[in-house]
Amino acid sequence: LFIGMLAFPPERELMDETKIGVLVGSLASALAGAIVLMLAKVERRNDASGANT
Numbered sequence: 761l762f763i764g765m766l767a768f769p770p771e772r773e774l775m776d777e778t779k780i781g782v783l784v785g786s787l788a789s790a791l792a793g794a795i796v797l798m799l800a801k802v803e804r805r806n807d808a809s810g811a812n813t
Contacts, residue, residue, distance in 0.1 A: 764778030 764775065764782070768774040768778065
C-alpha cells in the first residue's frame with residue numbers, strides 16, 4: 761500500500777484499485793501457500809507409510 765501511495769497521484773479511484781490488488785494478491789498467495797503445505801503433508805505421510813513396510 762505504501763508503494764501504491766508513492767507510485768500513483770493521490771486519487772481515490774487509484775488507491776481503491778491498489779488496495780483491491782494488494783488484497784487479491786495476498787489472498788492468492790495465502791491460497792497457494794496452503795495448497796503447497798497440504799501437498800507436502802500428503803507426500804510426507806505417503807513417505808512415512810512406505811518406510812514402515
